[in-house]
Amino acid sequence: LTWGLRWQLLASASYDDTVKLYREEEDDWVCCATLEGHDSTVWSVAFERGGQRLASCSDDRTVRVWQRLEPGAQEGVACGSPNPTWKCVCTLSGYHSRTIYDVAWCHLTGALATACGDDAIRVFEENAASPQQPPTFSLTAHVPRAHSQDVNCVAWNPKEPGLLASCSDDGDIALWQYQRPEG
Amino acid sequence: LIRSINDPEHPLTLEELNVVEQVRVKVNDAESTVAVEFTPTIPHCSMATLIGLSIKVKLIRSLPERFKMDVHITPGTHASEHAVNKQLADKERVAAALENSHLLEVVNQCLSARS
Numbered sequence: 001l002t003w004g005l006r007w008q009l010l011a012s013a014s015y016d017d018t019v020k021l022y023r024e025e026e027d028d029w030v031c032c033a034t035l036e037g038h039d040s041t042v043w044s045v046a047f048e049r050g051g052q053r054l055a056s057c058s059d060d061r062t063v064r065v066w067q068r069l070e071p072g073a074q075e076g077v078a079c080g081s082p083n084p085t086w087k088c089v090c091t092l093s094g095y096h097s098r099t100i101y102d103v104a105w106c107h108l109t110g111a112l113a114t115a116c117g118d119d120a121i122r123v124f125e126e127n128a129a130s131p132q133q134p135p136t137f138s139l140t141a142h143v144p145r146a147h148s149q150d151v152n153c154v155a156w157n158p159k160e161p162g163l164l165a166s167c168s169d170d171g172d173i174a175l176w177q178y179q180r181p182e183g
Numbered sequence: 184l185i186r187s188i189n190d191p192e193h194p195l196t197l198e199e200l201n202v203v204e205q206v207r208v209k210v211n212d213a214e215s216t217v218a219v220e221f222t223p224t225i226p227h228c229s230m231a232t233l234i235g236l237s238i239k240v241k242l243i244r245s246l247p248e249r250f251k252m253d254v255h256i257t258p259g260t261h262a263s264e265h266a267v268n269k270q271l272a273d274k275e276r277v278a279a280a281l282e283n284s285h286l287l288e289v290v291n292q293c294l295s296a297r298s
Binding site: 015040041059098099117118148149150169170 | 269272273
């Protein structure tokens, strides 16, 4: 589960291979979007600062990035639909050799960190954007034996850029200092 | 290791029933991975999940923590193999199942040595 601050959104990741988004409606919360695309359990989700994009990670060994689109922005969508839609704009595959248990999106630097069942931690950074092109990410850091067992969670420190915490089935919590590569 | 697991419905071991064939155990010590592929006795066997879970538990209890264990049904041999494989691959689901004392008891019975 994770909250999207600006839009008062709640996102949930599920065994049913989807991500669902919820918003408040009167006294209740209703499901306003279902994100399909992963081929297996989605273990975690993370919003980008600003809440316009969401990253999800899965047992299918991929990370997907979803972009929020204003209602009516997508062709073929019926007019009058009050909910924004979300479109998968990027899939990171081939980097992780086992289930990805957690993904964290740094609100200071925009870097994406992943916690993987292959005991490794990876960091991805977005490449300079071409205006009409979908986003692309590059792997900028890979620690193969970050822990001696599955890495279950990663979290960026909200105040200190590059400071990353991770925890594992091996019982350890580790703190890392990530340095953005030069050039 | 796998030989000595009992089928819950039959007092014989899995190997005697040809439920698990030894050739389908792949161990990669350098990469710390073990993959066990098992063939349920009948394609609709409802015990498949339990058999798979027992195999998984036996591996967890016997192998060093560094090992990654993959237990799945031999492709094409079971009607619900995708669903069963998915359950067995989910470590939180497996942990939750083993918190069920009744289920744990059944698993332990499957794993207990034959007299």
